[in-house]
Amino acid sequence: MELKIALLPGDGIGPEVMAQAVKCLQAVEETFGHNFIFSEAPVGAIAIAKTGNPLPDETLQLCRDSNAVLFGTVGSPEYDKDPYAKLRPEQGLLQLRKKLGLFANIKPIKAFSILDRKSPLKKEIITGTDFIIYRELTGGIYFGEKQLSTDGTTASDLCVYSESEIGRIAHLAFKSAKSRNNKLTLVDKANVLETSRLWRRVVSKIAESYPEVALEFMYVDNAGMQIILNPTQFDVVLTENLLGDIISDVAGVICGSIGLLSSASVGENHAMFEPVHGSYSQAAGKNMANPVACILSAALLLEHFGLNEEARAVQMAVYQSLRKNIVTPDLNLKTKYGTDQVGDFIANNITD
Amino acid sequence: MELKIALLPGDGIGPEVMAQAVKCLQAVEETFGHNFIFSEAPVGAIAIAKTGNPLPDETLQLCRDSNAVLFGTVGSPEYDKDPYAKLRPEQGLLQLRKKLGLFANIKPIKAFSILDRKSPLKKEIITGTDFIIYRELTGGIYFGEKQLSTDGTTASDLCVYSESEIGRIAHLAFKSAKSRNNKLTLVDKANVLETSRLWRRVVSKIAESYPEVALEFMYVDNAGMQIILNPTQFDVVLTENLLGDIISDVAGVICGSIGLLSSASVGENHAMFEPVHGSYSQAAGKNMANPVACILSAALLLEHFGLNEEARAVQMAVYQSLRKNIVTPDLNLKTKYGTDQVGDFIANNITD
Ligand SMILES: CC(C)[C@H](C(=O)O)[C@@H](O)C(=O)O
Ligand SMILES: CC(C)[C@H](C(=O)O)[C@@H](O)C(=O)O
Numbered sequence: 001m002e003l004k005i006a007l008l009p010g011d012g013i014g015p016e017v018m019a020q021a022v023k024c025l026q027a028v029e030e031t032f033g034h035n036f037i038f039s040e041a042p043v044g045a046i047a048i049a050k051t052g053n054p055l056p057d058e059t060l061q062l063c064r065d066s067n068a069v070l071f072g073t074v075g076s077p078e079y080d081k082d083p084y085a086k087l088r089p090e091q092g093l094l095q096l097r098k099k100l101g102l103f104a105n106i107k108p109i110k111a112f113s114i115l116d117r118k119s120p121l122k123k124e125i126i127t128g129t130d131f132i133i134y135r136e137l138t139g140g141i142y143f144g145e146k147q148l149s150t151d152g153t154t155a156s157d158l159c160v161y162s163e164s165e166i167g168r169i170a171h172l173a174f175k176s177a178k179s180r181n182n183k184l185t186l187v188d189k190a191n192v193l194e195t196s197r198l199w200r201r202v203v204s205k206i207a208e209s210y211p212e213v214a215l216e217f218m219y220v221d222n223a224g225m226q227i228i229l230n231p232t233q234f235d236v237v238l239t240e241n242l243l244g245d246i247i248s249d250v251a252g253v254i255c256g257s258i259g260l261l262s263s264a265s266v267g268e269n270h271a272m273f274e275p276v277h278g279s280y281s282q283a284a285g286k287n288m289a290n291p292v293a294c295i296l297s298a299a300l301l302l303e304h305f306g307l308n309e310e311a312r313a314v315q316m317a318v319y320q321s322l323r324k325n326i327v328t329p330d331l332n333l334k335t336k337y338g339t340d341q342v343g344d345f346i347a348n349n350i351t352d
Numbered sequence: 353m354e355l356k357i358a359l360l361p362g363d364g365i366g367p368e369v370m371a372q373a374v375k376c377l378q379a380v381e382e383t384f385g386h387n388f389i390f391s392e393a394p395v396g397a398i399a400i401a402k403t404g405n406p407l408p409d410e411t412l413q414l415c416r417d418s419n420a421v422l423f424g425t426v427g428s429p430e431y432d433k434d435p436y437a438k439l440r441p442e443q444g445l446l447q448l449r450k451k452l453g454l455f456a457n458i459k460p461i462k463a464f465s466i467l468d469r470k471s472p473l474k475k476e477i478i479t480g481t482d483f484i485i486y487r488e489l490t491g492g493i494y495f496g497e498k499q500l501s502t503d504g505t506t507a508s509d510l511c512v513y514s515e516s517e518i519g520r521i522a523h524l525a526f527k528s529a530k531s532r533n534n535k536l537t538l539v540d541k542a543n544v545l546e547t548s549r550l551w552r553r554v555v556s557k558i559a560e561s562y563p564e565v566a567l568e569f570m571y572v573d574n575a576g577m578q579i580i581l582n583p584t585q586f587d588v589v590l591t592e593n594l595l596g597d598i599i600s601d602v603a604g605v606i607c608g609s610i611g612l613l614s615s616a617s618v619g620e621n622h623a624m625f626e627p628v629h630g631s632y633s634q635a636a637g638k639n640m641a642n643p644v645a646c647i648l649s650a651a652l653l654l655e656h657f658g659l660n661e662e663a664r665a666v667q668m669a670v671y672q673s674l675r676k677n678i679v680t681p682d683l684n685l686k687t688k689y690g691t692d693q694v695g696d697f698i699a700n701n702i703t704d
Contacts, residue, residue, distance in 0.1 A: 155550035194498035198507035200435035
């Protein structure tokens with residue numbers, strides 16, 4: 001298969017971890033006889049520095065012309081500290097999601113039994129955890145109108161949702177539940193928010209077309225608790241943008257390191273794959289960042305194009321690195337392996 | 353001391369747990385020679401059923417005329433299932449907060465070492481956890497304009513904050529940090545929300561008046577993770593309404609049962625004390641609900657009026673019940689004690 005893959009390494013540890021993911025994709029290319037055409041472009045703080053724009057036109061165009069986007073991370077401490085900044089690295093990511101129409105962010109949450117030791121949660125709590133979060137990604141308070149009064153003393157953010165925005169991701173989530181354990185949990189704050197009540201109505205209606213799927217509702221505050229108290233109760237979780245941002249990071253603790261979590265963001269015409277972790281600038285350039293989340297994002301990319309055997313080969317190579325303890329310091333403080341060595345090990349172990 | 357205390361038991365398990373808290377307050381009254389004048393009024397689903405109003409005028413007036421309010425819980429499954437309901441039990445609580453001006457919700461989060469076994473988190477993670485969450489309670493998306501388009505296909509919720517709303521709770525939180533370990537963490541989503549950026553600016557400015565307090569910023573998604581990964585890093589956490597609702601429930605898992613968590617909601621002129629847990633209707637009337645959160649809320653009430661010795665006596669009696677395993681089924685599946693027996697034991701053990 002020939003695939004044009006846009007590489008957007010971004011800021012912080014992005015370039016380092018992406019280099020490892022590319023190694024792995026190249027190993028897949030050779031082993032399975034594919035043709036992956038990589039092109040790189042800037043996004044985030046580095047793009048602001050180079051071009052004055054967190055998402056330069058050329059970068060967007062490259063993504064549009066590619067079959068898939070592999071994304072690193074964006075964000076930089078200088079912007080985090082400055083609440084006055086007009087240009088922000090995160091705008092690069094948010095605009096990319098919006099302009100490519102990537103309305104569904106899909107995050108698999110699975111307990112890796114080899115890593116029980118690393119999880120802050122007790123083994124009996126996490127064993128068997130295997131669920132997927134569907135987070136709406138191009139609507140809600142992220143993209144609603146923002147205002148700041150002229151005297152700077154009052155600010156507002158508008159959260160808006162329409163039936164069609166809810167419907168398209170709900171269908172994806174129901175289909176996923178149907179192919180899994182037939183349970184869908186809608187997480188919202190319907191006892192307070194009008195938008196949440198719209199979500200409940202639209203999702204309840206769509207549920208009629210998926211009679212085999214059991215639909216349940218859960219308030220987000222309770223969900224934040226239940227994910228930790230009893231994560232095995234979930235199969236597919238569906239939620240809106242901001243609530244999804246929070247609960248998917250809460251769920252991230254289950255597997256012990258956010259350095260292992262990957263995600264896919266999909267729309268009608270485009271798909272992007274990215275690690276869940278942030279830019280972690282303190283670690284940048286130190287060859288210590290965990291490349292696994294980015295490598296597993298590459299595996300999700302392969303799956304997206306039906307290259308299931310190839311994806312499995314990458315995942316197996318990752319498990320082997322975990323089993324052999326060939327890991328970065330987030331997973332083993334006394335490790336002698338850096339980002340690069342872990343990437344090499346995984347790439348070298350990709351076999352069919 | 354003479355105190356007029358309004359009792360608002362509300363729905364579900366509210367009345368049962370409140371009865372135990374009242375027993376304990378009466379034990380304090382006798383033991384320490386105070387005069388507590390209790391008056392009860394309906395709120396929530398039960399108030400809708402009785403009066404057609406989740407917060408009847410008489411209930412509000414009683415709260416205004418009292419020195420403090422002890423609140424049970426509101427909420428009912430019939431409303432949870434109906435996203436079309438115009439009247440909702442939760443409105444009783446939200447209006448009460450707004451009308452009494454209870455702008456700061458204060459939640460102590462402490463690991464009870466007797467309950468390590470119950471926490472989903474590993475002992476080494478939670479040991480020593482002791483922080484307080486200050487959640488803004490009368491602003492933000494809870495109270496901003498809500499709209500539903502006439503054709504019912506688009507909904508919106510507006511999140512608004514003003515400098516003064518942020519300032520008054522920030523001062524409380526800084527004062528609290530000053531009396532504790534001099535650290536304040538502002539939790540927000542400043543990389544996306546305009547309101548969060550206003551929070552950062554206002555709080556940074558106020559920080560100048562508290563030079564001994566170290567101020568740090570944390571994105572809410574990261575905070576949801578950090579609370580579980582490393583809860584001992586926090587001293588005082590300050591945040592807005594919705595984000596606070598979520599992270600305080602996430603933090604609730606640390607101590608193993610939400611049935612133990614109490615909170616105070618304070619304003620210029622009024623104060624209200626309530627358990628963190630919800631109405632838990634499945635358990636209502638079964639004498640199985642944990643009364644400890646409501647009893648500890650009564651202890652916060654005593655503290656609020658400077659009755660520190662009295663508050664301590666209640667807390668000690670609670671610890672004794674935990675130590676002797678005189679607890680409800682949420683803490684011990686094989687217990688022979690119900691809500692009532694646990695309440696009796698605690699009330700009988702309040703001594704000076
Ligand atoms: C960087 C930030 C804007 C982003 C988000 O909040 O969506 C990130 O936290 C994520 O989840 O991808
Ligand atoms: C009942 C509900 C409206 C309420 C809230 O969200 O504030 C509750 O979750 C709380 O935290 O007191």
